[in-house]
Amino acid sequence: MSVEGVTRIDDIRVYSSTDYQGDPSYLVGVLVLGTVVAMSWGGLKKSINRAGTQLMQKTGQLERSDDSRFKEEEHKYREFERHASALLKSSRDYLDAIRLMSASEARIGDTVEGFYHEESETAMIASMYKRALEDLDAKTARDLDAPYRATVLDPIGKLCSYFPEINKLIDKRSRKLLDYDATRSRYKKQSDRPSDDASKLPRMESEHNEAKLVFDAINEQLMTELPQLVDMRIPYLDPSLEMMVRVQLKFAQDGYEQLGGVQRYFPEAVRTEYAEGQLDAQVEGVLQEMRSLSICGMNQ
Numbered sequence: 141m142s143v144e145g146v147t148r149i150d151d152i153r154v155y156s157s158t159d160y161q162g163d164p165s166y167l168v169g170v171l172v173l174g175t176v177v178a179m180s181w182g183g184l185k186k187s188i189n190r191a192g193t194q195l196m197q198k199t200g201q202l203e204r205s206d207d208s209r210f211k212e213e214e215h216k217y218r219e220f221e222r223h224a225s226a227l228l229k230s231s232r233d234y235l236d237a238i239r240l241m242s243a244s245e246a247r248i249g250d251t252v253e254g255f256y257h258e259e260s261e262t263a264m265i266a267s268m269y270k271r272a273l274e275d276l277d278a279k280t281a282r283d284l285d286a287p288y289r290a291t292v293l294d295p296i297g298k299l300c301s302y303f304p305e306i307n308k309l310i311d312k313r314s315r316k317l318l319d320y321d322a323t324r325s326r327y328k329k330q331s332d333r334p335s336d337d338a339s340k341l342p343r344m345e346s347e348h349n350e351a352k353l354v355f356d357a358i359n360e361q362l363m364t365e366l367p368q369l370v371d372m373r374i375p376y377l378d379p380s381l382e383m384m385v386r387v388q389l390k391f392a393q394d395g396y397e398q399l400g401g402v403q404r405y406f407p408e409a410v411r412t413e414y415a416e417g418q419l420d421a422q423v424e425g426v427l428q429e430m431r432s433l434s435i436c437g438m439n440q
Contacts, residue, residue, distance in 0.1 A: 207317065209363070210313075210359065210362070210363060213362070213363060213366045213367055213370075214310065214366070216366070216367070216370050217306070217366045217369065217370055220369070220370050220373055221303050224296065224299055224300055224303075224373070224377075225300055225303070227296055227377075228293070228296045228297055228300050231292055231293055231296060231384065232293060234384075234388075235285070235288055235289070235293065238280060238284070238391055239280065239281070239285065242273075242276055242277040242280040242281075243277055245273045245276065245277065246270075246273045246274045246276070246277040248273065249266075249269050249270035249271075249272070249273035249274065250270055250274075252266050252269060252270065253266045253267055253269070253270045261407070264405065265402065265405045265406060268402050268405050269399075269402050272398045272399055272401060272402050273398070273399075275398055276394060276395060276398040276399075279394055279398075280391065280394070283390070283394075284387055284390065284391060287383070287387065288383075288384075288387050291379070291380060291383040292380045292383055292384050292387070295376070295377075295379070295380045296377070296380055299376065299377075302369075306366075306369075309358065309361070309362060310362065312358060313355070313358045313359060313362055316351070316354050316355040316358055317355055317359075319351045319354075319355070320348075320351045320352055320354075320355040322351075323344070323347045323348040323350075323351040323352075324348055324351075324352075326344050326347075326348070327341075327344045327345055327347070327348040
């Protein structure tokens, strides 16, 4: 059966099971705006029933279970998930930033060296400045990148990789809670108004007990393990956070040592003027001279 020509929401249709060439007893193709989605009839019926249950609960026609205890635990978990995901993103951004900064510094050193072509003391200092920044860039890539990934990014990333599966289980619990509420309501109504069909009440009781059993199993697992997961956040993340501080400290120290080594190539008078804050006045004097040049357009 062709799926061409479907361009409107009005073109939605459901194929019969014989149109599917795989397992016709299980799958049907649901065509929505040209996209075929495989879905079991049972799954489709459950989705419709659950939507109806939610609507009846919102309108007060069907009793909703008190879920306040789980909502409290879920809120704690969601806060943990949000902070852990933000920490992973910020940690990745930090590594990208220091790699970008060290590479940019190396390019700055190369550019500064290009200002000096003559053989002079200043040209030698510019050359040493360039070499120091290139060494810092290489040292950052060699000594910081791999350890940071192994001790910070990988552990936090592994922790965050659990969240999608946990969220699937929480979603499944929500669906099973709707099923439980719906079967409980049907069973209670049937108990209050017995049917002529003697088999109806036992059947509904069986459906209710089965729904309760499935829900209780998932609920018990989440109510037990979610608090444990949240409580483990500090002992799990502590080593990574400590290593993050150590990496930041090492990056700062390496930069200070590499650039501090360039200072010894400056004349003693320049270092003294820098320590006394006189270089700022000299820079301002040069800027003032530049302003006096008509080519700069600043003397108008």
